[in-house]
Amino acid sequence: MAKAKNPSKNYQQLSAELAAIIDWFEGDQVNLDEAVVKYEQAMVLIVELENYLKTAENKVRKISARFK
Amino acid sequence: MVGDIIFTPTDFVAVFNQTIEYAYPSVIIEGELANFKVNRGRWVYFDIKDEVASVAFFGSVFQLPGPLEDGLKLRVLGHPRLHPRFGFSVNFDSIAPIGEGSIKKAADLLRVKLEGEGLFAPERKRLLPSLPARIGLITAEKSAACADFIKILNGQWGGIEILLADVLVQGQGAPEQLVAALNYFEQLSPLPDVLVITRGGGSADDLAAFNDERVVRAIAGSRTPTLVAIGHEVDISLAELAADVRASTPTNAAQIVAPDRVHIITQLKNEGRALENSVIGLFENELSHKRDIKKSLRGAIESLLATEREALKSNRRLSILFDPRAALRRGYALVSKGQKYIKSVKQVSGGDKLKIQLSDGTIGAIVRDK
Numbered sequence: 222m223a224k225a226k227n228p229s230k231n232y233q234q235l236s237a238e239l240a241a242i243i244d245w246f247e248g249d250q251v252n253l254d255e256a257v258v259k260y261e262q263a264m265v266l267i268v269e270l271e272n273y274l275k276t277a278e279n280k281v282r283k284i285s286a287r288f289k
Numbered sequence: 290m291v292g293d294i295i296f297t298p299t300d301f302v303a304v305f306n307q308t309i310e311y312a313y314p315s316v317i318i319e320g321e322l323a324n325f326k327v328n329r330g331r332w333v334y335f336d337i338k339d340e341v342a343s344v345a346f347f348g349s350v351f352q353l354p355g356p357l358e359d360g361l362k363l364r365v366l367g368h369p370r371l372h373p374r375f376g377f378s379v380n381f382d383s384i385a386p387i388g389e390g391s392i393k394k395a396a397d398l399l400r401v402k403l404e405g406e407g408l409f410a411p412e413r414k415r416l417l418p419s420l421p422a423r424i425g426l427i428t429a430e431k432s433a434a435c436a437d438f439i440k441i442l443n444g445q446w447g448g449i450e451i452l453l454a455d456v457l458v459q460g461q462g463a464p465e466q467l468v469a470a471l472n473y474f475e476q477l478s479p480l481p482d483v484l485v486i487t488r489g490g491g492s493a494d495d496l497a498a499f500n501d502e503r504v505v506r507a508i509a510g511s512r513t514p515t516l517v518a519i520g521h522e523v524d525i526s527l528a529e530l531a532a533d534v535r536a537s538t539p540t541n542a543a544q545i546v547a548p549d550r551v552h553i554i555t556q557l558k559n560e561g562r563a564l565e566n567s568v569i570g571l572f573e574n575e576l577s578h579k580r581d582i583k584k585s586l587r588g589a590i591e592s593l594l595a596t597e598r599e600a601l602k603s604n605r606r607l608s609i610l611f612d613p614r615a616a617l618r619r620g621y622a623l624v625s626k627g628q629k630y631i632k633s634v635k636q637v638s639g640g641d642k643l644k645i646q647l648s649d650g651t652i653g654a655i656v657r658d659k
Binding site: 233274281282 | 420422443448449450451452453454456465466550553554557558560561563564565567568572575
């Protein structure tokens with residue numbers, strides 16, 4: 222099973238990388254060797270994105286300014 | 290005795306103001322608007338009256354909740370002052386229409402005015418970001434609306450920073466606080482990705498702040514895209530009309546502002562499966578291509594072999610045809626003299642010794658006649 226290894230990247234960056242791989246697969250320049258490598262990368266990204274979605278929590282910060 | 294004190298007018302004004310300020314630092318007066326006028330586009334004068342009495346008010350246009358006209362029922366907050374030259378008036382701090390009829394009338398007046406300025410035009414509407422990282426939330430912290438929004442947002446998505454501006458969302462001071470909070474977010478750097486202004490439902494009176502001109506203009510003028518969500522089912526407030534996006538309730542606002550993570554997880558799984566199928570498909574194509582090549586190579590070799598076999602067969606036939614032994618079997622003979630075969634009578638002379646080879650042996654012979 223692929224393991225997450227990009228903790229420094231945010232959701233949007235990871236998501237954009239996955240979208241680029243999917244676009245590559247939908248293109249007509251696909252070759253088998255590269256496809257295997259890209260597939261592996263995509264699986265890693267999917268695991269990371271899922272982990273993010275399952276674990277990320279929102280933070281509420283109350284603004285100290287008083288609105289008078 | 291107090292009655293014995295003789296004041297100068299200046300002293301009396303000072304003592305009166307001091308006394309009234311101590312006794313009534315601020316007053317709220319409700320009644321009907323009369324003699325409303327704006328001087329030099331800046332100063333506002335009007336009276337609030339009932340069947341018996343009338344009180345004069347004074348203030349600036351910047352404190353108005355929107356366009357007003359005589360006959361509206363208003364609740365005015367202000368501080369009473371005795372002016373040294375112009376006499377008694379209440380300097381107003383805030384004005385709010387009261388009663389459903391007046392609230393609606395005031396909102397209609399404002400709607401016409403702001404519509405004329407294009408504040409509600411669809412072409413002004415901006416899209417909200419699909420994945421906000423920072424949300425400016427303007428609401429009453431202790432309200433159910435606030436709790437609902439945060440709870441539903443937590444279910445929807447994670448990793449968002451919610452900057453909560455705790456404000457009054459109804460009653461005296463609510464418009465000013467809403468505007469102050471909007472202005473606060475305006476000067477943040479970086480700006481939040483989206484501003485959510487929300488509260489639960491309520492009576493027309495409760496929701497009056499969302500029909501206040503200052504609030505509506507602050508929402509329309511926000512550099513950050515805005516989402517206004519007020520839980521109610523009656524008239525849409527002007528704040529909602531001015532917002533980029535409107536939601537029906539705080540819960541609905543949370544659903545609009547962030548995608549549903551459960552849905553996205555399902556989508557990711559589907560994408561993973563689709564990629565897997567792509568790779569499997571690629572392998573299958575490659576295999577099938579290889580099979581095709583194998584098949585066509587085999588076909589080419591077989592056809593080559595068949596041609597060769599045909600050629601061999603015909604060569605064999607020819608070789609049989611050209612085999613001298615076959616001719617011998619048919620009765621022909623090979624005549625030789627020494628090592629040479631005789632093909633012509635000119636090659637022999639009388640007395641030559643010849644060999645006559647037949648199919649089953651050789652006969653020696655001598656040439657008699659030549």
